[in-house]
Amino acid sequence: MEATWKPQVLAECIDYYIEDCLARGQANLTAKTKENLVGKFVTWCEGIQVYQVDELSLDVLEQYRRYIYRYRKPRNGEPLGLATQRMRLTAVTGFLKFLNYHEFTRLEFYKKFILPKVPKRLPKKIPEYEEIEQIIRQTETCGYLRLRDRAILEVLYATGVRRCEIANLNVRDIDFRNEVIIVCAGKGGLDRVVPIAKRAQHWLKQYLIKLRPQLAQIESGDALFLGINSKRLKASALTDLVRQYILRSGVRSSGACHVFRHATATHMLRNGADIRYVQEFLGHQDIKSTEIYTHVTINDLTRVYKQCHPAVTNDSKQK
Numbered sequence: 001m002e003a004t005w006k007p008q009v010l011a012e013c014i015d016y017y018i019e020d021c022l023a024r025g026q027a028n029l030t031a032k033t034k035e036n037l038v039g040k041f042v043t044w045c046e047g048i049q050v051y052q053v054d055e056l057s058l059d060v061l062e063q064y065r066r067y068i069y070r071y072r073k074p075r076n077g078e079p080l081g082l083a084t085q086r087m088r089l090t091a092v093t094g095f096l097k098f099l100n101y102h103e104f105t106r107l108e109f110y111k112k113f114i115l116p117k118v119p120k121r122l123p124k125k126i127p128e129y130e131e132i133e134q135i136i137r138q139t140e141t142c143g144y145l146r147l148r149d150r151a152i153l154e155v156l157y158a159t160g161v162r163r164c165e166i167a168n169l170n171v172r173d174i175d176f177r178n179e180v181i182i183v184c185a186g187k188g189g190l191d192r193v194v195p196i197a198k199r200a201q202h203w204l205k206q207y208l209i210k211l212r213p214q215l216a217q218i219e220s221g222d223a224l225f226l227g228i229n230s231k232r233l234k235a236s237a238l239t240d241l242v243r244q245y246i247l248r249s250g251v252r253s254s255g256a257c258h259v260f261r262h263a264t265a266t267h268m269l270r271n272g273a274d275i276r277y278v279q280e281f282l283g284h285q286d287i288k289s290t291e292i293y294t295h296v297t298i299n300d301l302t303r304v305y306k307q308c309h310p311a312v313t314n315d316s317k318q319k
Contacts, residue, residue: 007104008052008104009051010042010050010052011042014035014038017034017099018031018035033091037091037092038091038095041088053104053105056107056109057109058109058112085116086118089115090115124255126263126266127263132157134251135153136150136154138245139245145211148215150207151200151203151225154197154200154204155181155196155200156257156260157260157264158200160261160265161194162257162258162283163239163256163257165183165283166225167232167238169224171212174224176201179195179196181193190283194281215227219231239256242257243255264282275290278293
């Protein structure tokens, strides 16, 4: 059997890598992200005169680590966050693992490369239920699109779905009879069924009956949330839309769709939900991703401290 030819030029290897990712069942968005990140690495390699697979080395990887550490964003001059640096380096080591596994090269130096450790950070200030309500009420003054925007915010809070998941929702994914939505090809390419509150259902019905027919054209297809151009609202547009409502409410000075996801998870856990159910609800493959929401806020901690710590409870008696 004739041996399969394998390219040795780095730039030519990218297509093989992405095709392999898709063949292994990875989501299109995941493969596209990897293609982008590996492409950045290959372009950087070309800038230091490294073009061939066998020209790569641990020293090249370490040079790239220092490059992205020193890199500054053109828009604001800020450095890349540690999580972003790790993501870029992880994409590269995944690419090198592919090259080794499929015998594009026998070099295994990437196994010695240590990725930066990213500390788990608690989400920034989680809005209380009343503050979520305050954000949602901002839609009342936003003209004829208010029904769409109200439905978006209601669905975000009621279901805790991710930005890309709500952008990809279709009309047929809403099951009013069983009071659930079907999230198709969520993170990791997995589908899941998520309950949805009656109030969110009400606003979805209002949008579907009164506004979506006005926005829809042939090119709209079955997309649930449409822009004024009659096309599916993109994830980036949802970020801008939700961010504006949060800023207008005065609840926070930053944040967008994920603020609602954080609030949903935190509020459910506070009200006694089992963490395993919250994990399934959010679509987390690893429960460690859900455990970050089991923190107690400083307000809860202060209240319990004042009620339970002897140094506080006995203080008033000694005065």
